[in-house]
Every structure is written in C-alpha cells, then in structure tokens.
Amino acid sequence: EIVLTQSPGTLSLSPGERATLSCRAGQSVVSSYLAWYQQKPGQAPRLLIYDASSRATGIPDRFSGSGSGTDFTLTISRLEPEDFAVYYCQQYGSSPRTFGQGTKVEIK
C-alpha cells in the first residue's frame, strides 16, 4: 500500500497569499496518477486536480498541481476566502487507492 504523507498539517495564511501544499508518497506513483480534492466543513469533497497537473472542469486557474515520482505539490496562487478548507491528495496508480491525511488551510 502506498502511504501518502501531506505537509504541513495546518497552513495559516491570509487572503491573497500563496499556498503551497505537499504530498509525499512512500513509493513512486505510477504515471503520476495523483489527484487533489478540497473539502469544506459539512460538505463532500470536490475534485480539483487529476493526473498530477490537470485541472478538473470549472476549477479556477489559481489552483495548480505539479510533481512526479514521490513528490507532488498543490499551489494556490492567491488565496480567496472560499479556499480555506482541507485538501487531500489521492494516488490511483496502485491498488489500493489511498488518500493522504489532509492539510488544513486556515485563515491567519
């Protein structure tokens, strides 16, 4: 099983700042099959990024994904008030498909 470790656990930032979230895999993720999801309190997760760097339909271009192998990054270029949430990475290159433990982006 591929373990995904997200860091930091919590990121305290102000609106307008840049957010950089990390997802590190215990072994290489096949074909960069990595996705990012956003979850707000009391809501279902929402797909942001798939295949490490492709934005899902309707996702603003301030969200970008990068990385390969074992190291992946989600960047939010300028935080909007609605971006404060928990973010999860997920690998789907190997069975079982696994999620990271999440990074909370909170208002500073």
Added chain:
Amino acid sequence: EVQLLESGGGLVQPGGSLRLSCAASGFTFSNYAMNWVRQAPGKGLEWVSTGSGTSTYYADSVKGRFTISRDNSENTLYLQMNSLRTEDTAVYYCAKSGYGSAWIFDYWGQGTLVTVSS
C-alpha cells in the same frame, strides 16, 4: 447537472447489517464506474469499493463483509454492509468515476452517516 443522493444510513448494532443506496441523475449511469468512499468522524477519506460494469473492487478492511452492486435500469448504486464493526462508523459518500479512469472521483454525493454502536 450530475446529482448523487445517498440514503440508508443510520444506527446499527455491531454485527448488524445495513444497505446504502445512491440515486444518480444527470449522466448516463451505465457508462461509468461508481464508488463508495467513507470518512470516519474527524478523520480523513478512505476508499471503500468500486463497481464498474463487470468488475468490483474492495478495500481489505471491508472485503468479505461489504458488497457493491448497481441497477443500471434504476440508475442506482448500492452497498450492502454485513458484520458491521464499530470502526465502520463513518459518513459514506457515493462518488462517480470520471476523466477516463475508474479511480478519479469527479462528483460526490452529500453522504449518509452510518453509526455502529451498541
């Protein structure tokens, strides 16, 4: 507009059974793999099961106890949960697969809470 509506959650005793349903609309249900993902209270996401037209997949933690099925004529996904344990307590989300992969979850329902407790 894609919509997924889960139902069937509730309180059940350890060792009991429950069947979850997910009513889908807004897309051609039979063309897509469908999934169950759960989230224990205050915890992260855990993939539970995936069902495509001909294949089913399960997390080790539920294999042999849970069964995923679908009725394409009714656009409905099911999860039959038997031999429930306290650690199965979670919000269960139904999620549609997309972007050409069974494992990318592009739309999610709002979830249904399953509580396993005596």
